[in-house]
Amino acid sequence: MKVLICGKGGSGKSTLSALIARALKNRGYRVLLVDADESNYGLHRLLGISHPVSLMDSLGGKKGFREMTASAFPQNLDAVPFKERIRINEIPGDCITESDGIKLLVVGKIHHFGEGCACPMGVLSKMVLSKLDFKENEIVIVDTSAGIEHFGRRVDAECDMIIGVVDPCFESFALSEQMSDMAIKAGAEIFFVLNKFDEKSIETMHKNINRDKVIAEIPYMQAIFIDNLEGRELSTSFSEIAPICQRIEDFKKNV
Numbered sequence: 141m142k143v144l145i146c147g148k149g150g151s152g153k154s155t156l157s158a159l160i161a162r163a164l165k166n167r168g169y170r171v172l173l174v175d176a177d178e179s180n181y182g183l184h185r186l187l188g189i190s191h192p193v194s195l196m197d198s199l200g201g202k203k204g205f206r207e208m209t210a211s212a213f214p215q216n217l218d219a220v221p222f223k224e225r226i227r228i229n230e231i232p233g234d235c236i237t238e239s240d241g242i243k244l245l246v247v248g249k250i251h252h253f254g255e256g257c258a259c260p261m262g263v264l265s266k267m268v269l270s271k272l273d274f275k276e277n278e279i280v281i282v283d284t285s286a287g288i289e290h291f292g293r294r295v296d297a298e299c300d301m302i303i304g305v306v307d308p309c310f311e312s313f314a315l316s317e318q319m320s321d322m323a324i325k326a327g328a329e330i331f332f333v334l335n336k337f338d339e340k341s342i343e344t345m346h347k348n349i350n351r352d353k354v355i356a357e358i359p360y361m362q363a364i365f366i367d368n369l370e371g372r373e374l375s376t377s378f379s380e381i382a383p384i385c386q387r388i389e390d391f392k393k394n395v
Contacts, residue, residue: 141274141278141279141280141300141301141388141391141392142269142272142279142280142282142298142299142300142301143160143279143280143281143282143299143300143301143302143303143388144282144284144299144301144302144303144328145157145160145281145282145283145284145303145305146284146288146302146303146304146305146319147286147304147305147306147307147312147315147319148286148287148307148309148311148312148315149286149287150286150307151305151306151307151312151335151336152305152307152335152336152358153177153283153284153286153305154177154180154182154183154186154283155186155364155368155374156303156305156333156335156358156384157173157183157281157282157283158173158183158186158187158374159374159377159381160281160303160381160384160385160388161173161187161242161281162187162240162242162374162377163377163381163382163384163385164279164281164385164388165240165241165242167385167389168277169277169278169279170228170241170243170275170277170278170279171241171242171243171278171279171280171281172228172243172244172245172274172278172279172280172281173187173242173243173244173245173280173281173283174245174247174265174268174269174280174281174282174283175244175245175246175247175283176247176261176265176282176283176284176285177283177284177285177286178247178248178249178250178258178261178285179249179250179258179285179286180283180285181249182368182371183244183246183283184237184244184246185371185372185373186367186368186373186374187239187240187242187244187373187374188239188240188373189237189238189239189242189244190237190239191237191246192234192235192236192237192244192245192246193234193235193246194235194246194247194248194249195231195232195235195245195246195247195248195264195268196247196248196249196260196261196264197248198232198234198235199221199264202248202260202261205221205260205264206260208221209221209263221264221267222267222268222270222271223271224271225271225272225273226268226271226272226273227272227273227274227275228243228272228274228278228280231245245268247261247264247265247268248260248261248264249261258285262289265282266298269282269298269299270298279388279392282299287315288315288318288319288322299328300328300329300391300392301328301329301330301331301388301391302319302323302326302328302329302330302331303330303331303332303333303355303384304316304319304320304330304331304332304333305332305333305335306332306333306334306335306345306349307335307336307337308336308337308338308341308342308344308345313345313348313349316332316348316349320350320353329391330353331353331354331355331387332349332350332353332354332355333354333355333356333357333358333384334349334354334356334357334358335358336358336359336360337357337358337359337360338359338360342357342359355383355384355387356380356381356383356384357380358378358380358381359380361376361378363375363376364376
């Protein structure tokens, strides 16, 4: 099963992705966490995992990837990466790091000034997710780039379930409506997690988000803020993550 985590920048996508991955691992699942955010360099730190060679870099960087895919049509289809179905354990070993039972795959990152857009990373993300097979006890969690560009790239259509992370601001409310509409068009089920609220903002969040689609509510937590601020492994676990994992498990039974 493939679960995509999305939302605006700063909503807490990466933190929730890491916490969900850890909680699912503790429930007995083998978890692959896919870092599909080309501009965020902190996901590996949240789990105390070393940063692997990115998949894009292993294919020769964006230049090598473009040459590989451009030369593949129509004469040399063998040059296309991930042309065949692939299992998690068949992903190149230097592109995977693992800690405490969680595997991390980084699709690609923007490294240099003027290197161009991140579109090749989006293409590669879709390639990988569309060809990825997994065993019954394996779950893939995908941490996406901020906003809704991944919907435009049709990355979401390759996932079984979408979780939108909503923090207390109007931009996040508006984005949740767009995500809901696009999830319908992608043929994917979407749910929401209300994140980082306090007692003053939760009422407004309830008024702006479809309560039937909310699967968890996570208040602002100082301990998580400090872990993120200092760039260290998350030290906090809490019961609010359990309903998310339960919904994923229930959804998985019907996939």
